Amino acid sequence: MSQKPRKLQRVSKACDFCNRRSIKCSRSDDNLGRCQNCADFDVDCTFDRPAKRRGVKAGTRVNARESPSSKTASEHDLAGRVVAPDRASRSSVSRSSTFPESGSRPSLTGDPWSSFNTGWSTAEGYDDDGALRNSWKAFAIASDRQIRNLVQVYFEIVYPIFPLFHKQSFIASINNKEHLTNQGLFASTMAVCSLVSSRARDGALYSNRWHREELLEPPSEAFYAAAKDALPRDLAAAKGMNYMRACAILAIASIQNGHIKNMQKYSGIYHTLTSMEGLHDEKLWPKDISPIETEERRRLFWSIYTLDIYSCIVWGGVVRYREAHSLVRYPVELNDEFITHQGYTRPPISPATGPSGPLDSRPPVSWMHGWNFTTDLYRILEHVVDGTRRRFSSANGTQEVWSLFSPANMSETTVMERVLSMYAALPSQFRETPPTTGDIGKDLFGFQSANIQATLQLLRMVLLSAEEIGVDRKCDVAGELLSVFSKVPVEYLKAISSPLLHHLGGIGYILGSVMEGSLSDASYQRVRTLLLEMADLLHRLETGLHRAAGASERLRSQVDRIDGYMRNSRLVNLPAAPPPPNGSAILMNIKPEPAVPPGPYAPTHPLGSTSTIGDQMLQFQLPPELLSDWPWPLDNSHSEGFLPLAFE
Structure with missing residues (x-):
């Protein structure tokens, strides 16, 4: 009779390293008696943590009615064990591939591991969780090649809008592995990797240097958790610009992933740290910082100032830092290679020559000139937000006082006339948006032009x-806004990524307000055409952008349902909505022809002209149930914000 094979004995207790990472602790043939994970990463395999008794503590009662789904204060790991909330967030990283497969682990004899057991730099850190730090350092060492690639991609798709790092010095610090010994730099580096990885996943890559799939492992969520866990629990210990920068980038990454509460959370931490550090006033900055850090601080301050105004418009809330309270200069209009630790240098002048001598001896225009102009637009938006919010101030029961200090609000026409005159004075590089070239030096100007156009349209919608x-x-306004976006090369729009959806949400809100009011045949036909153009634009953007996936089809379905109602109730023959443009039209950036149906439903007067008397008599209103699932909120009476741009 054959003997049953003996069961392999299970490890009764995980070592400290595996316990802190919430991963399986398995035996190995290591000569030092270490588990497989500790042997792979060449660390001590210890069991120094105090033992805890299993089971329910004496004197406590468990509510039998409590269902597992109601336990919001805990989560479960892979084995079904309940873990504490702070540990649950860490175990989620291991569930989503904390480390590469064993075949791709780095060599244990290489230089990266020499910094594994060293402490963080005490200049910006604190020492309260050594095992957690070491596990995340192991993660960073195992992901070294991926981190280098993501940092390079950052300067292609994020840096043009959020230039939070000096390119040459940041890349050098990553190559020198300074992030493994400096906790603040580690936090900001992991945040960069999380943001870039999520944007790459959403189709923001436009050059042929990168393959999307190669940038997605480890996933964005792993880097996000690493950055979050590197932030000190005691914010008083979070000294230095890197922690402020890490929180700012985590807020942007939260917008990218649609986690708006996390965006508010990390924006709040950022503003707390900037208040403690005095970032809003250059006189409070350290006296010994280099020109590089000076410029990084200026870029950080004004970048998140614009983000603050943007989030106030889209999701409501308050403006935390106002331009009148800020004593921070604009960044110098120089490329990074002309800013060093020793000072500033001017780019060489290479004037074009003509028959009568030099044509132009001025220094070349820096892309930062366009970036600073966008900041000007957000400063204008801050005052427009104030004026718009005052419409609601009478509802809080307080006496009106602002009129004692401010003149009457200017009209949209007056403000835009002044703004467009400023825009016309810009160099031509910022008023034209050529196709992307893959040369970041040239594409930086295209990014500024695209961002300026998007901000101009946001300003107009708020006005x-x-x-x-x-x-x-x-x-008219919705059509003009769609026309502007349709002329911007789609690669720039995809790189701007999720935030652009909220700009389009403003157009959807405008058209929705028309649809819920009284309509005539001509006005409905015009809105219908604009909605289909918007569906075409969303179709161009939603490839890879998971938050917009299916948005164009939902919009077309809504048009089809309204058309069906019109046929049944008004006996009008309407064709089905045309299909989205084919792939070649998308690649060539061809704007589709307006979908004006033939026959008796075509308008009998030019679009945009005053309706005829007969047309005005044929007013109708769509039933509310047809607009119940409109992608953008229509009822703004109880909204904290005044322009609900959020894409739902």
């Missing part, structure tokens, strides 16, 4: 939200 305008005017 119009404070005015009562008719259906024709709303359609």
Whole structure:
């Protein structure tokens, strides 16, 4: 009779290293008696943590009615064990591939491991969780090649809008592995990797130097958790610019992933740290910082100032730092290679020559000139937000005082006339958006032009939200906004990524306000055409952008349902909505022809002109149930914000 094979004995207790990472602790043939993970990463295999008794503590009662789904204060690991909330967030990293497969682990004899057991730099850190630090350092060492690649991609798709690092010095610090010994730099580096990885996953890559799939492992969530766990629990210990920068980038990454509460959380921590560090006033900065850090601080301050205004418009809330309270200069208009630890240098002048001598001896224009102009637009937006918010101030029961100090609000036409004159004075590089080239030196200008256009349209939408305008005017504005976005090469729009959806949300809100009001045949036909153009634009953007996936089809379905209602109730023959443009039209950036159906439903007067008397008599209103699942909120009476741009 054959003997049953003996069961392998299970490890009764995980070692300290595996316990802190919430991963399986398995035996190995290591000569030192270490487990497999400790042997792979060449660390001591210890069991120094105090033992805890299993089971329920004496004197406590468990509520039998409590269901597992109601336990919001805990989560479960892979084995089904309940873990504490702070540990649960760490175990989620191991569930989503904390380390590469064993075949791709780095050599244990290489230089990267020499820094594994060293402490963080005490200049910016604190020492409260050595095992956690070591596990994340092991993660960073195992992901070294991926981190280098993501940092390079950062300077292609994120840096043009959020230039939070000096390119040459940041890349050098990563190559020298300074992030393994400096906790603040580690936090900001992991945040960069999380943001870039999520944008790459959403289709923001536009050059042929990178393959999307190669940048997605480890996933964005792993880097996000690493950055989060590197932030000190005691914010008083989070000294230095790197912690501020890490929180700022985590807030941007949260917007990218649609986690708005996390965006508010890390924005709040950022503003707390900037108040403690005095980032809003250059006189409070350390006296011994280099020109590189001076410029990084200026870029950080104004970058997150614009993000603060943007989030106030989209999700409501308050403006935390106002321009009148800030004593921070704009960044110098120089490329990074002309800013060093020793000082600033001017780019060489290579004037073009003509028959009569030099044509132009001025220094070349820096892309930062366009970036600073965008900041100007957000400063204008801050005051427009104030003026618009005052419409609601009478509802809080307080006496009006602002009129004692401020003149009457200027109209949209007056403000835009002044703004467009500023725009016309810009160099031509910032008023034209050529296709991407893959040369970041040239594409930086295209990014500024695209961002300026998006911000101009946001300013216009916010200005119009404070005015009562008719259906024709709303359609004119929505059509002009769609026309602007359709002319920007799609690669720039995809790189701007999720935040752009909220700009489009403003257009959807404008068109939705028309749809819920009184309509005529002509006005409905015009809105219908604009909605289909918007669906085409979303179709161009949603490839890879998981938050917009299916948005164009949902919009087309909504148009089809309204068309069906029109056929049944008004006996009008309407064709189905045309299909989205084919792939070649998308690649060539061809704007589709307006979908104006033939036959008796075509308008009998030019679009945009005043409706005829007969047309005005044929007013109708769509039933509310047809607009119940409109992608953008229509009822703004109880909204904290005044322009609900959020994409739902």
